[in-house]
Amino acid sequence: MSEKTNAPEISVKNVSMVFSDSKGNPVQALKNVSIDIQKGEFISLLGPSGCGKSTLLRIVSDLLTPTSGEVTVCGKTPRETRLEQKFGIVFQNPVLLDWRTVRKNIRLPLEMMKVPKEEQASRIEQVLELVGLKEFGNSYPGQLSGGMQQRVGIARALAIQPDILLMDEPFSALDEFTREKLNDDVLSIWRKTNKTVLFVTHNIAESVYMSDRICVLSPHPGRLSAIVDVDLPRPRNADMRGTPEFAALVEKVRNSFEGI
Amino acid sequence: MKGKVIKNIITTVGLPVLFGALIFTLWQTKVLHTLFKTDEIILPLPTRIGSIIGDNFTNMLPQIASTMIVALGGLILGSIFGYLIGVAGAVFKKWGMGGLTIVSAFNAIPLVALAPVINNWTRDLSSVVDIRSTVAKIITVTIFCTASMSVNAYRGLTEVKPFLEDLFASYGVGKFKMFFKLRLPNSLPYVFTALRVSVPACIIGAVVSEYFAEQVIGVGRQIRENIIKGQFPTAWAYITVACVMGILMYVILLIVEAIVLKNRRAR
Amino acid sequence: MIKRITSSKGIVTAVWVLGLVVIWEICAFIVGATQRTPVNVLPHLYQIIGSFFDTKSITGSGDTIATLVFSSAAETLSRALIGFIIGMVLGYILALLMHLSHIVEKIAFPYLMIIQMIPILGMAPIVLSITGDISSARIIIAAILTFYPVSTNTLAGFKSVGRERHELMRSYGASKFQLYTKMLIPSAMSYFFTGLKISAPMAITASILVDTLQGGNGLGCMLSQSLKGSMTRFVFWDIVIFSAVIGVLSYYLMGVIERAITPSKRKAKKKAQ
Numbered sequence: 001m002s003e004k005t006n007a008p009e010i011s012v013k014n015v016s017m018v019f020s021d022s023k024g025n026p027v028q029a030l031k032n033v034s035i036d037i038q039k040g041e042f043i044s045l046l047g048p049s050g051c052g053k054s055t056l057l058r059i060v061s062d063l064l065t066p067t068s069g070e071v072t073v074c075g076k077t078p079r080e081t082r083l084e085q086k087f088g089i090v091f092q093n094p095v096l097l098d099w100r101t102v103r104k105n106i107r108l109p110l111e112m113m114k115v116p117k118e119e120q121a122s123r124i125e126q127v128l129e130l131v132g133l134k135e136f137g138n139s140y141p142g143q144l145s146g147g148m149q150q151r152v153g154i155a156r157a158l159a160i161q162p163d164i165l166l167m168d169e170p171f172s173a174l175d176e177f178t179r180e181k182l183n184d185d186v187l188s189i190w191r192k193t194n195k196t197v198l199f200v201t202h203n204i205a206e207s208v209y210m211s212d213r214i215c216v217l218s219p220h221p222g223r224l225s226a227i228v229d230v231d232l233p234r235p236r237n238a239d240m241r242g243t244p245e246f247a248a249l250v251e252k253v254r255n256s257f258e259g260i
Numbered sequence: 261m262k263g264k265v266i267k268n269i270i271t272t273v274g275l276p277v278l279f280g281a282l283i284f285t286l287w288q289t290k291v292l293h294t295l296f297k298t299d300e301i302i303l304p305l306p307t308r309i310g311s312i313i314g315d316n317f318t319n320m321l322p323q324i325a326s327t328m329i330v331a332l333g334g335l336i337l338g339s340i341f342g343y344l345i346g347v348a349g350a351v352f353k354k355w356g357m358g359g360l361t362i363v364s365a366f367n368a369i370p371l372v373a374l375a376p377v378i379n380n381w382t383r384d385l386s387s388v389v390d391i392r393s394t395v396a397k398i399i400t401v402t403i404f405c406t407a408s409m410s411v412n413a414y415r416g417l418t419e420v421k422p423f424l425e426d427l428f429a430s431y432g433v434g435k436f437k438m439f440f441k442l443r444l445p446n447s448l449p450y451v452f453t454a455l456r457v458s459v460p461a462c463i464i465g466a467v468v469s470e471y472f473a474e475q476v477i478g479v480g481r482q483i484r485e486n487i488i489k490g491q492f493p494t495a496w497a498y499i500t501v502a503c504v505m506g507i508l509m510y511v512i513l514l515i516v517e518a519i520v521l522k523n524r525r526a527r
Numbered sequence: 528m529i530k531r532i533t534s535s536k537g538i539v540t541a542v543w544v545l546g547l548v549v550i551w552e553i554c555a556f557i558v559g560a561t562q563r564t565p566v567n568v569l570p571h572l573y574q575i576i577g578s579f580f581d582t583k584s585i586t587g588s589g590d591t592i593a594t595l596v597f598s599s600a601a602e603t604l605s606r607a608l609i610g611f612i613i614g615m616v617l618g619y620i621l622a623l624l625m626h627l628s629h630i631v632e633k634i635a636f637p638y639l640m641i642i643q644m645i646p647i648l649g650m651a652p653i654v655l656s657i658t659g660d661i662s663s664a665r666i667i668i669a670a671i672l673t674f675y676p677v678s679t680n681t682l683a684g685f686k687s688v689g690r691e692r693h694e695l696m697r698s699y700g701a702s703k704f705q706l707y708t709k710m711l712i713p714s715a716m717s718y719f720f721t722g723l724k725i726s727a728p729m730a731i732t733a734s735i736l737v738d739t740l741q742g743g744n745g746l747g748c749m750l751s752q753s754l755k756g757s758m759t760r761f762v763f764w765d766i767v768i769f770s771a772v773i774g775v776l777s778y779y780l781m782g783v784i785e786r787a788i789t790p791s792k793r794k795a796k797k798k799a800q
Contacts, residue, residue, distance in 0.1 A: 024265055058694070083700040100791070108699075109699045112700075272633055302657055355542075359543050361543075362543050367728065368727075369728070369770070369774045376750075377568070471739070471740075480649050483652055499653060506646055
């Protein structure tokens with residue numbers, strides 16, 4: 001944790017976001033949010049629906065432009081970073097193209113980045129290995145279970161070798177068993193690849209289990225109500241979920257919500 | 261924010277109207293005629309068509325009424341008949357599915373070809389031409405409107421959310437009650453989906469069946485007769501009337517749908 | 528298991544077809560017993576099918592019914608196909624333009640709706656007199672009838688692509704061209720084929736209808752000549768059955784083409800555990 005003195009990888013300063021609803025009335029989705037995220041950190045954005053956590057993730061990745069405030073990623077604007085293809089995004093739905101096989105789904109971003117053919121193939125095999133889907137490369141998404149589809153989504157995000165992995169409630173549609181398995185898989189991938197991860201979730205236990213730090217967001221208007229450091233040792237394993245330390249952290253996070 | 265909404269309305273209405281005005285001007289100034297290499301006799305100016313409708317409207321009324329009776333009669337009969345087929349399909353599920361596959365194949369059959377022979381079917385029905393011809397036309401339109409209604413009604417009656425079926429079963433409700441309290445209301449939006457297909461189809465069916473009918477009456481028949489006689493402006497006037505009838509019926513359908521399904525559509 | 532279900536479904540359909548044939552035959556029997564000229568009302572199916580394979584020539588030039596039906600079908604259906612292709616291409620282009628530009632969408636959409644509401648087939652006679660040529664009239668009417676289902680369905684397909692799919696492409700910094708070729712166009716494919724399935728039988732119907740308005744060599748012309756009594760009434764019945772078969776086949780053909788070009792449709796059904 002000593003390298004935290006370096007310039008932050010992602011810096012969010014006083015970001016606010018105002019949408020207008022269907023009747024044209026303004027809705028404050030985020031209000032004055034500031035966070036610094038270091039390189040290689042695993043950060044969770046935690047909160048109930050409507051707290052703006054997904055909005056914040058989209059602002060960092062330049063899918064949305066904030067109404068006010070400033071975001072820098074690797075010292076550049078989010079737009080520059082996006083066009084350099086440094087973001088790997090995993091969505092809530094796997095968003096796979098059902099007319100392409102698993103391999104061709106993972107190839108999609110590589111085609112667009114004009115990665116040479118041989119390198120495409122080697123990268124695809126590498127990420128398939130990483131997510132444990134080696135035998136399913138030629139299957140179509142419709143033939144896979146939900147958990148496997150989401151693994152393909154993760155593999156596709158990793159294939160572009162991003163600096164930053166953004167995950168938007170990636171496991172919220174999965175059952176608890178699959179979710180916990182994928183939690184471990186993501187942690188081991190993270191350990192091997194050393195990416196900066198921004199992980200959006202509404203599951204308190206999941207955020208405690210996964211993160212270095214948890215940014216707790218509260219709704220109406222969306223705001224940062226606490227940042228909780230998770231000092232559980234790494235590598236983490238399923239046994240830790242039952243420890244008093246774990247329970248204490250869950251309790252601490254739960255108590256830091258405001259006004260729900 | 262409110263200004264944005266107003267601007268949106270202006271562009272949504274304004275742009276198409278502007279485009280329509282442009283076409284109208286091109287037509288009126290005969291630019292269209294040069295484009296299509298045609299003349300004012302075959303493609304009369306819009307103002308001329310308008311004045312013909314204005315001058316002859318009272319003469320046109322019986323023709324319009326005749327077409328309307330055929331179109332509406334066939335639409336109503338076809339929809340009821342189609343819905344009953346859908347009900348039968350939903351009751352005998354296994355056999356219903358197969359039957360509806362056949363019925364939906366009817367959609368792909370050029371039913372126009374049947375219009376002439378239906379005249380033969382009704383020949384012995386009455387010695388009065390008007391009656392038997394009208395019946396023949398209504399049968400044609402009925403066939404036109406049956407298929408889409410039966411397929412949609414079947415879907416509406418069977419595609420009930422699975423939990424709801426279980427919920428009703430848990431109340432110990434009989435099949436009959438489940439049908440009226442659950443399946444019937446559930447099918448309502450599907451009925452409108454079917455009507456969106458069959459309302460335009462009933463006008464087309466009425467117009468086309470008139471081409472082959474014994475009785476020389478109706479908007480469609482007038483289009484054809486006037487073209488044969490070389491009276492193109494009058495034919496155009498009837499085409500315009502047919503289009504207006506189609507649009508009016510569709511708009512009425514949309515309004516009724518909006519009222520009936522007011523609380524159904526989410527958001 | 529799956530095989531058993533599909534085969535039983537096949538049996539159900541077969542029973543239905545058989546049932547309809549039986550009903551037809553019963554009606555034909557009643558008609559035959561009560562009418563003076565049953566062939567004008569409802570002949571037996573075997574008579575219709577038999578007449579199709581009859582080798583007796585029915586015209587001065589020595590055509591049998593079958594050769595007559597095939598030659599006039601070639602005439603009509605080739606025009607229907609040309610119109611269908613023109614309408615398909617134009618409809619697709621309009622859908623693309625409408626999706627690319629809000630202004631085009633706002634201008635064109637109300638008119639697309641109106642085309643759907645008005646009886647285009649009712650305009651066939653006037654199109655015929657404007658073009659003065661039956662072949663062009665067939666092509667134009669078939670093209671218009673193909674045009675709007677393709678256009679509206681394809682546009683709906685483009686619009687059905689969800690927000691996350693757009694965001695995915697945006698996160699890769701995809702160009703507009705890549706967005707369309709890699710995401711939107713393949714996504715909208717099944718919608719496009721829905722449009723084609725609606726319009727293929729319509730294009731055929733339209734061409735036949737235009738035929739009936741004027742003499743010539745098409746299916747519809749033969750149909751009305753047969754009705755007027757200038758050739759045997761079985762020509763009419765053979766054409767009715769023939770066009771019904773062609774109409775249904777055209778629908779299924781679109782499905783076959785769709786499955787041929789989208790392999791995922793074929794495989795998705797076998798789900799791995």
